[in-house]
Amino acid sequence: xxxxxxxxxxxxxxxxxxxxxxxxxxxxxxxxxLYGRIAIGIALAFLVTLFVSIFSxxxxxxxxxxxxxxxxxxxxxxxPTGDFSVQSLYDGDARGVIRAALYEATGxxxxxxxxxxxxxxxxxAEQRLRKAxxxxxxILDTTQTMTFAVDDDVDSFLRGFIKRETPEKDRxxxxxxxxxxxxxxxxxxxxxxxxDYLVFGSASRNAEMAGIFGALIGSIxxxxxxxxxxxxxxxxxxxxxxxxAPKNRITEIIEININNLAAVPSVVFGILGLAIFIGVFxxxxxxxxxxxVVLALMTLPTIIISSRAAIRAVPPSIRDAAxxxxxxxxxxxxxxxxxxxxxxxxxGTIIGMAQALxxxxxxxxxxxxxxxxxxxxxxxxxxxxxxxxIFMWADFAERMFILKTSAAIMVLLAFLIxxxxxxxxxxxxxxxxx
Amino acid sequence: MxxxxxxxxxIALAGVATTASARDYLSIAGSxxxxxxxxxxxxxxxNNPSFNTPVVESGGSSVGKKGVCEGIGTEFIxxxxxxxxxKTGELEYCDSxxxxxxxxxxxxxxxxVANSKEGTPLVISKAELGMALTAEVPACADGSxxxxxxxxxxxxxxxWSDINPELPDIAIRVYxxxxxxxxxxxxxxxxxxxGYCGKEAMAKKASAARGxxxxxxxxxxxxxxxxxEAGEQDNLIVQKLQEDPSAYGIFGFSxxxxxxxxxxxxxxxxxxxxxDEIANGTYSVSRALYFYVxxxxxxxxxxxxxxxxxxxxxxxxxxALSDSGMIPMPQAERDQYLAAMNDLxxxxxxMLK
Numbered sequence: 001x002x003x004x005x006x007x008x009x010x011x012x013x014x015x016x017x018x019x020x021x022x023x024x025x026x027x028x029x030x031x032x033x034l035y036g037r038i039a040i041g042i043a044l045a046f047l048v049t050l051f052v053s054i055f056s057x058x059x060x061x062x063x064x065x066x067x068x069x070x071x072x073x074x075x076x077x078x079x080p081t082g083d084f085s086v087q088s089l090y091d092g093d094a095r096g097v098i099r100a101a102l103y104e105a106t107g108x109x110x111x112x113x114x115x116x117x118x119x120x121x122x123x124x125a126e127q128r129l130r131k132a133x134x135x136x137x138x139i140l141d142t143t144q145t146m147t148f149a150v151d152d153d154v155d156s157f158l159r160g161f162i163k164r165e166t167p168e169k170d171r172x173x174x175x176x177x178x179x180x181x182x183x184x185x186x187x188x189x190x191x192x193x194x195x196d197y198l199v200f201g202s203a204s205r206n207a208e209m210a211g212i213f214g215a216l217i218g219s220i221x222x223x224x225x226x227x228x229x230x231x232x233x234x235x236x237x238x239x240x241x242x243x244x245a246p247k248n249r250i251t252e253i254i255e256i257n258i259n260n261l262a263a264v265p266s267v268v269f270g271i272l273g274l275a276i277f278i279g280v281f282x283x284x285x286x287x288x289x290x291x292x293v294v295l296a297l298m299t300l301p302t303i304i305i306s307s308r309a310a311i312r313a314v315p316p317s318i319r320d321a322a323x324x325x326x327x328x329x330x331x332x333x334x335x336x337x338x339x340x341x342x343x344x345x346x347x348g349t350i351i352g353m354a355q356a357l358x359x360x361x362x363x364x365x366x367x368x369x370x371x372x373x374x375x376x377x378x379x380x381x382x383x384x385x386x387x388x389x390i391f392m393w394a395d396f397a398e399r400m401f402i403l404k405t406s407a408a409i410m411v412l413l414a415f416l417i418x419x420x421x422x423x424x425x426x427x428x429x430x431x432x433x434x
Numbered sequence: 435m436x437x438x439x440x441x442x443x444x445i446a447l448a449g450v451a452t453t454a455s456a457r458d459y460l461s462i463a464g465s466x467x468x469x470x471x472x473x474x475x476x477x478x479x480x481n482n483p484s485f486n487t488p489v490v491e492s493g494g495s496s497v498g499k500k501g502v503c504e505g506i507g508t509e510f511i512x513x514x515x516x517x518x519x520x521k522t523g524e525l526e527y528c529d530s531x532x533x534x535x536x537x538x539x540x541x542x543x544x545x546x547v548a549n550s551k552e553g554t555p556l557v558i559s560k561a562e563l564g565m566a567l568t569a570e571v572p573a574c575a576d577g578s579x580x581x582x583x584x585x586x587x588x589x590x591x592x593x594w595s596d597i598n599p600e601l602p603d604i605a606i607r608v609y610x611x612x613x614x615x616x617x618x619x620x621x622x623x624x625x626x627x628x629g630y631c632g633k634e635a636m637a638k639k640a641s642a643a644r645g646x647x648x649x650x651x652x653x654x655x656x657x658x659x660x661x662x663e664a665g666e667q668d669n670l671i672v673q674k675l676q677e678d679p680s681a682y683g684i685f686g687f688s689x690x691x692x693x694x695x696x697x698x699x700x701x702x703x704x705x706x707x708x709x710d711e712i713a714n715g716t717y718s719v720s721r722a723l724y725f726y727v728x729x730x731x732x733x734x735x736x737x738x739x740x741x742x743x744x745x746x747x748x749x750x751x752x753x754a755l756s757d758s759g760m761i762p763m764p765q766a767e768r769d770q771y772l773a774a775m776n777d778l779x780x781x782x783x784x785m786l787k
Binding site for chain 2 (some may be wrong): 043072087088090126130131160163169170171172204205278282283284285306364368369370371372373374382392394395396397398399412
């Protein structure tokens with residue numbers, strides 16, 4: 001504005017200047033869009049690589065090899081005390097019974113031959129046999145056709161991970177064992193089926209027996225505790241702060257703290273859980289109850305912040321109308337504002353839960369990053385969660401765990417997708433716009 | 435937020451009222467090297483219908499040794515796993531908390547230097563291995579390397595063949611565990627400290643000259659890219675080696691054992707990293723694995739004695755543990771620790787010397 005005369009240009013000149021710059025501007029626009037597309041392309045490429053690598057290993061991980069055997073269920077061998085108790089079956093020689101069937105099928109003889117043949121079958125076979133006998137005692141003293149998982153090394157061989165051409169000393173299974181496997185394959189006794197161990201089995205150090213069931217139940221229990229605590233507390237906090245709390249120094253400090261809490265690294269909550277619940281209250285380690293409480297602390301800020309946004313989005317006219325016809329503030333809140341804000345609150349809660357489902361760091365401190373075989377029956381039994389199970393499997397040396405790890409990741413991803421889809425569904429279908 | 439915490443606290447308190455009963459499962463924590471073996475034993479105990487499966491936490495040797503010493507009561511762990519022996523300082527912490535322990539050695543674990551079978555096999559001495567990966571090596575002021583010099587310079591070796599012309603003519607690149615790992619601590623002690631600075635004439639002399647007779651200062655690994663920290667997950671190192679035949683890796687023997695068809699172990703000072711040579715003590719880069727049992731919990735938490743008995747069933751030459759890569763102890767040592775399981779001798783500072 002210092003030299004007003006310079007600004008005075010004729011429309012013709014202006015049009016000319018615009019015209020000369022136009023191509024450059026259009027180009028700039030095109031370039032900007034191109035950058036955006038490249039960015040999306042890169043992100044998609046990463047995603048595709050991730051999915052391809054997980055799915056290519058994960059889908060075979062849902063299947064494993066089984067062997068079908070004719071097992072003679074000798075009562076005296078299986079139930080030595082004769083009282084048919086769980087302990088008696090455990091003391092019985094289930095292993096011997098299965099091995100006898102295996103020697104029969106493979107034709108193994110001699111000490112080294114039997115040793116090689118014995119290693120073909122999973123250790124879980126004994127448990128499976130005991131379970132079958134317990135479920136139906138009438139099968140004792142008969143011959144039954146039963147299917148057992150093969151050992152993980154045998155499975156790796158049948159999948160071609162362990163190659164026949166490799167010299168014998170560098171292979172985890174020797175020539176004798178391969179001979180027996182060939183016999184079993186020729187007889188058609190080996191089958192490649194959907195892995196029931198993966199879905200219904202619990203943690204195990206035998207790769208062929210390892211499953212996600214225990215971790216899944218642990219995840220559900222932990223999330224249940226987390227939801228029961230964080231949702232009511234989060235919503236109540238949001239409602240009070242948004243509608244009732246006086247705007248003063250104290251509420252301001254509280255607000256800042258909630259926002260800060262949302263940014264606190266999750267492992268810090270684990271340390272808090274360790275110090276308070278295990279240290280001060282002396283609660284046992286590794287239980288989903290504490291896991292749930294710790295994760296609830298972590299998800300609270302997410303829920304509070306999204307709930308407050310949802311409440312704020314309800315137009316003031318609704319409140320004014322309710323108050324105008326004589327409703328009290330609490331009635332206005334409970335009858336009108338909260339129901340209208342509920343979809344937004346639920347969306348925030350589900351996203352918070354999805355976050356909690358994928359967490360391992362805060363659980364490390366409170367002992368839930370552990371090898372836990374028994375399936376938790378309540379929130380006070382030791383338990384672990386899906387991401388922890390994945391983390392533990394990824395570190396075991398046995399090769400079959402690589403497949404099972406990817407399969408478990410697929411299950412976890414499926415849960416996350418379902419939860420996020422539910423959040424989107426609720427937002428799209430139930431949310432009202434004004 | 436205040437009342438939020440009050441509510442959480444109240445609920446937690448209510449929880450305590452119902453859960454502060456005796457624990458009916460064993461709680462074990464510690465070394466991630468012992469974990470794969472401890473979990474096998476734990477699972478076997480869990481198969482017995484009279485006992486719950488013990489909970490085995492990871493966390494590292496220090497967590498195992500410190501955790502077991504923290505106190506007496508069901509909120510503390512019963513057994514701590516460790517891949518390095520307890521030190522007197524750690525035992526003092528135990529004593530200060532009134533915790534009595536028994537030390538049980540369960541077996542050995544070899545540490546191997548390995549690479550892909552497609553790459554050049556490494557035949558190397560401990561001193562050369564130390565020279566390749568120790569952060570500083572002795573040299574003269576002008577940078578030349580001479581027996582009479584004792585100035586310490588940043589490790590100048592870029593290729594294996596710079597150290598010894600017979601070694602492969604490729605850049606030194608070794609993947610290994612980070613500082614938090616017990617595997618790395620043991621490796622640095624056995625190779626860098628004892629094999630190189632404690633033995634190789636020039637390094638020994640130079641170490642003494644800088645007042646470090648035992649060579650402890652040599653434990654530091656290179657940080658200039660020749661030694662690459664690959665995280666606590668040994669599987670990751672195995673994968674990297676399979677993809678890159680020119681790289682080497684440092685990890686536990688069980689991972690070499692499981693991948694014997696694609697990986698080969700380096701011959702170190704004329705000894706091979708095989709099951710037999712580690713077991714009979716010829717291959718010297720190996721360390722003992724321990725667990726520490728808290729006396730006050732024996733007979734209180736069900737299954738302590740039975741858990742130990744389960745180790746005995748599987749720690750032999752044909753047991754499930756050796757199948758997973760643990761190196762069994764000689765019979766005499768097995769007998770010694772079997773007796774310790776029954777007598778539970780209290781671990782004292784004298785025993786650790």
